[in-house]
Amino acid sequence: MTQPARTAPTLAEVAEAAGVSRSTASRALNDSPRISEETKKRVRAAAKKVNFVPNARGRALAVGRTEIIAVLVTEPLSELFSDPTYSEFLSGITEELSESSYLPVILQASSSHERNRAREHFERRSFDAAIDVSPYKGSELLEVLRELGVPTVLCGQLEGHPYRDVFSTVYSDDEEGGRFAALAMKDRGRKDIVAVLGPQDNPAVIDRLRGYRAILGESLPDENVIYTGWSSGDGYQATRRLLAREIHADGVLCGSDRIATGVIAAFNEAGISVPKDVSVVGFDDHEVAARSVPALTTIRQPLREEGRMAAGIALDMINGAVPTTTVMHMQLVQRDSL
Amino acid sequence: MTQPARTAPTLAEVAEAAGVSRSTASRALNDSPRISEETKKRVRAAAKKVNFVPNARGRALAVGRTEIIAVLVTEPLSELFSDPTYSEFLSGITEELSESSYLPVILQASSSHERNRAREHFERRSFDAAIDVSPYKGSELLEVLRELGVPTVLCGQLEGHPYRDVFSTVYSDDEEGGRFAALAMKDRGRKDIVAVLGPQDNPAVIDRLRGYRAILGESLPDENVIYTGWSSGDGYQATRRLLAREIHADGVLCGSDRIATGVIAAFNEAGISVPKDVSVVGFDDHEVAARSVPALTTIRQPLREEGRMAAGIALDMINGAVPTTTVMHMQLVQRDSL
DNA sequence: ATTAACGGTGCAACCGGTTGTACAACCATG
DNA sequence: CATGGTTGTACAACCGGTTGCACCGTTAAT
Numbered sequence: 001m002t003q004p005a006r007t008a009p010t011l012a013e014v015a016e017a018a019g020v021s022r023s024t025a026s027r028a029l030n031d032s033p034r035i036s037e038e039t040k041k042r043v044r045a046a047a048k049k050v051n052f053v054p055n056a057r058g059r060a061l062a063v064g065r066t067e068i069i070a071v072l073v074t075e076p077l078s079e080l081f082s083d084p085t086y087s088e089f090l091s092g093i094t095e096e097l098s099e100s101s102y103l104p105v106i107l108q109a110s111s112s113h114e115r116n117r118a119r120e121h122f123e124r125r126s127f128d129a130a131i132d133v134s135p136y137k138g139s140e141l142l143e144v145l146r147e148l149g150v151p152t153v154l155c156g157q158l159e160g161h162p163y164r165d166v167f168s169t170v171y172s173d174d175e176e177g178g179r180f181a182a183l184a185m186k187d188r189g190r191k192d193i194v195a196v197l198g199p200q201d202n203p204a205v206i207d208r209l210r211g212y213r214a215i216l217g218e219s220l221p222d223e224n225v226i227y228t229g230w231s232s233g234d235g236y237q238a239t240r241r242l243l244a245r246e247i248h249a250d251g252v253l254c255g256s257d258r259i260a261t262g263v264i265a266a267f268n269e270a271g272i273s274v275p276k277d278v279s280v281v282g283f284d285d286h287e288v289a290a291r292s293v294p295a296l297t298t299i300r301q302p303l304r305e306e307g308r309m310a311a312g313i314a315l316d317m318i319n320g321a322v323p324t325t326t327v328m329h330m331q332l333v334q335r336d337s338l
Numbered sequence: 339m340t341q342p343a344r345t346a347p348t349l350a351e352v353a354e355a356a357g358v359s360r361s362t363a364s365r366a367l368n369d370s371p372r373i374s375e376e377t378k379k380r381v382r383a384a385a386k387k388v389n390f391v392p393n394a395r396g397r398a399l400a401v402g403r404t405e406i407i408a409v410l411v412t413e414p415l416s417e418l419f420s421d422p423t424y425s426e427f428l429s430g431i432t433e434e435l436s437e438s439s440y441l442p443v444i445l446q447a448s449s450s451h452e453r454n455r456a457r458e459h460f461e462r463r464s465f466d467a468a469i470d471v472s473p474y475k476g477s478e479l480l481e482v483l484r485e486l487g488v489p490t491v492l493c494g495q496l497e498g499h500p501y502r503d504v505f506s507t508v509y510s511d512d513e514e515g516g517r518f519a520a521l522a523m524k525d526r527g528r529k530d531i532v533a534v535l536g537p538q539d540n541p542a543v544i545d546r547l548r549g550y551r552a553i554l555g556e557s558l559p560d561e562n563v564i565y566t567g568w569s570s571g572d573g574y575q576a577t578r579r580l581l582a583r584e585i586h587a588d589g590v591l592c593g594s595d596r597i598a599t600g601v602i603a604a605f606n607e608a609g610i611s612v613p614k615d616v617s618v619v620g621f622d623d624h625e626v627a628a629r630s631v632p633a634l635t636t637i638r639q640p641l642r643e644e645g646r647m648a649a650g651i652a653l654d655m656i657n658g659a660v661p662t663t664t665v666m667h668m669q670l671v672q673r674d675s676l
Numbered sequence: 677a678t679t680a681a682c683g684g685t686g687c688a689a690c691c692g693g694t695t696g697t698a699c700a701a702c703c704a705t706g
Numbered sequence: 707c708a709t710g711g712t713t714g715t716a717c718a719a720c721c722g723g724t725t726g727c728a729c730c731g732t733t734a735a736t
Contacts, residue, residue, distance in 0.1 A: 008461070010691095020715075022693085022716090023694075024714085036715090039715085058691070060395045062720080087415060091415045107441075123346070124391055126394040126441070360724095374685090377684080396691095396724090399691050400725085401723085
């Protein structure tokens with residue numbers, strides 16, 4: 001037989017069972033100091049007896065909170081899921097929130113249609129806060145969030161953006177990461193360095209390069225900086241072209257671990273030994289880094305921690321904390337490619 | 339300057355601006371037939387003027403709906419995201435819901451701690467429905483959903499489960515997929531078939547094998563059925579063992595596309611040509627299938643459509659539809675390995 | 677002319693909680 | 707015994723919508 005949908009017990013029923021008023025029942029369950037210990041016990045017992053669980057909707061209306069946090073992503077879901085960067089980050093958010101009663105909702109905001117829907121949800125006050133995973137794009141939505149006064153955490157450095165006073169920011173110090181990578185090269189005694197990076201206009205790329213330069217100076221001349229895509233194939237192609245141009249290099253700084261695997265493959269093919277003849281340093285500490293041969297020395301971006309931090313700050317802001325800017329630190333992960 | 343968080347306009351303000359009562363305003367905005375066209379116009383104009391957007395919390399309480407659907411997953415987030423199967427499926431759900439005002443929330447339910455939290459959310463009536471992506475595990479939660487009367491869609495065939503009367507089910511017809519694969523082999527004139535499948539106790543494996551058998555009968559003897567893991571390496575190893583046993587085969591049915599790539603690799607290594615000497619058929623239409631050499635003939639499981647369907651049924655059930663069972667059809671994708 | 681029918685609107689209750697404030701009962705104090 | 711201060715509880719309003727029902731004015735039917 002189909003079990004009919006029981007209507008859940010309400011606070012009124014608990015109150016009646018305990019022989020007190022609704023308000024007393026509410027205060028007792030919320031452990032208000034104004035209620036006597038004895039009454040609290042009675043109310044709790046009654047609540048347990050009728051299997052009372054406070055209704056989220058009623059509570060949300062009364063306290064003005066939905067206990068839901070929106071996570072804004074600009075990538076389509078399929079890409080989002082296949083990029084381990086995001087998945088780490090999202091795991092961090094989920095982890096942190098699972099210690100509270102808050103729930104994360106992934107809200108896509110790539111197409112303008114999606115952004116409109118998102119906007120609507122915010123206007124309806126469906127969420128208590130927002131975490132924007134890639135705030136570079138879709139700034140119209142940021143404008144909406146600002147106007148509505150939604151507590152918002154931006155993940156990633158938005159250079160010179162106009163929201164510093166209203167939004168919190170969490171980002172990893174890409175320049176520092178660049179410095180760490182370059183420093184490792186320098187310590188290893190490498191003098192002729194090439195950088196194979198992602199797209200030239202990418203903020204992370206720009207910052208990392210600045211970090212490289214801060215350490216290496218003229219050891220990394222302009223003509224040795226190559227901008228390409230993020231994939232393994234891009235690294236491979238770039239290295240082939242380098243070899244064809246007979247550029248002498250004893251160190252390659254890569255914009256991502258996937259690029260690095262391609263670079264190494266090209267060197268192997270050309271009979272050049274990594275790390276004997278040339279050192280390679282990656283970026284991200286992607287899962288391929290440890291499995292690569294030789295295992296990749298790389299820069300680890302603390303993505304999961306960044307996610308946790310972002311979620312924590314969002315919760316703080318909901319409770320009235322002022323906007324903050326948090327910088328997470330990169331780490332050099334020593335393996336065999338250097 | 340920090341823009342103060344405007345308190346959003348409420349229905350009362352709209353009503354006042356339009357010179358009508360709250361109830362009339364509400365009905366006008368909801369296009370009730372009881373309100374005159376003239377009044378509706380006035381109310382709509384007023385709403386637009388004060389920038390009114392109905393508050394989700396108030397509405398949820400009044401209509402008894404949160405407009406949120408929980409998607410239950412048993413995998414940890416990282417695995418979930420890296421498995422393209424899930425990501426396709428989730429995309430389907432998201433797509434379908436984005437055409438309504440409903441929002442999906444991914445709810446993890448692998449650890450018992452997570453399941454407790456999930457249970458709590460359901461008891462609070464935070465969600466209007468649930469979609470269980472892998473209902474094989476965590477049946478305690480299903481029991482809770484049943485008791486609470488939460489409209490629920492199970493994705494995947496739960497043979498002989500006790501919930502058919504309360505829950506809807508959506509699944510792809512694995513047996514049919516097996517038949518399609520076997521039929522293709524038969525049409526190609528292959529007579530000595532080997533099957534390299536996933537784990538023996540997997541429901542999909544069992545059904546697919548049944549499909550193979552329905553077509554091939556004695557052409558697929560028991561000793562030619564090999565159970566292994568889902569990965570490429572498993573397919574490779576299995577094929578090596580086959581070759582060592584000098585089993586003559588002109589067709590291999592694989593339990594997954596990844597298995598198939600391993601099988602092909604092993605054949606190549608042994609100097610056996612695919613598809614000239616032996617035909618190979620995969621399963622899933624995973625993204626590796628098209629890129630494989632030779633491109634893999636395989637069985638496509640309509641995952642995205644399955645997701646859309648599941649979401650659609652969930653919406654229907656919220657509106658009172660009775661539980662249904664829906665079978666999605668597999669498709670043969672003809673490429674070069676057969 | 678009286679009444680029935682009907683379209684349009686407003687009052688008030690309701691969804692399920694939380695919370696400001698009034699009040700009753702009790703104690704100790706002058 | 708009157709007064710004042712606690713302490714514990716209940717009443718009622720409130721959050722922001724939706725909705726049953728009563729009521730009004732108009733028109734059509736008897």
